[in-house]
Amino acid sequence: MRIINLNGAGRDVLEQVAILLVDSFKEHWTTFDSAFQEVQESLTSDRISRVAVDKNGIVLGWIGGISQYSGNVWELHPLVVRSEFRHQGIGSALVLDLENKVRERGGLTLWLGTDDEDNMTSLSDINLYPNVWKHIANIKNLRGHPYEFYQKLGFVIVGVMPDANGVGKPDIYMAKSLRN
Structure with a gap:
């Protein structure tokens, strides 16, 4: 390759x-x-x-x-x-x-959004407000969502956009510093 x-x-x-x-x-x-x-x-x-x-x-x-x-x-x-x-x-x-x-x-920074439109994480199918960061801190991968792939490469979750793809379907924002 x-x-x-x-x-x-x-x-x-x-x-x-x-x-x-x-x-x-x-x-x-x-x-x-x-x-x-x-x-x-x-x-x-x-x-x-x-x-x-x-x-x-x-x-x-x-x-x-x-x-x-x-x-x-x-x-x-x-x-x-x-x-x-x-x-x-x-x-x-x-x-x-x-x-x-x-x-x-x-x-200096590389970022991405990784949608959860198919209820693959504990952030989906719930109201993330008003405790968005509590939900992020306790995120669980329920069905093979790719956020863990990015974590293995050094990305961290820096936020979510609740309901980005409809009710209970957030976009998970991840980023990685390239200053090394």
Whole structure:
């Protein structure tokens, strides 16, 4: 496996990434065209867009970064790995690669939002107000939510947006300092 810039890759690679988005996030990208537009938007100069490919040029995963706060902070968006290649270190390698690319551009913090739309944590299906931080401190992973994947990579929960995706469906905000 190698990780390369998506910017400059051939149309075949861009199309593979769009198909990967539709396959993995059907609720957000329902058509190839909407996914392909997302892929194209990732190719601007204020973004980082990297793909993991195998020796045959097959896309195994994709990660993106979006510059914010004058480049001090970057949003990790998106991260996706082909289902048959998950739990093999590809996602971790993509995140570490993105961290290095963000550092090269002077970034200090990398953050992400990881939705809980499917009642996968103890933060879902409840009213988080008025004790939001109490709920965060006592979070439990009920059904394999990816927040623990990010914690293993050094990210910490820095907040939540209650009801971001509807009643009882929060977005969990995580961040990691890149100053080391």
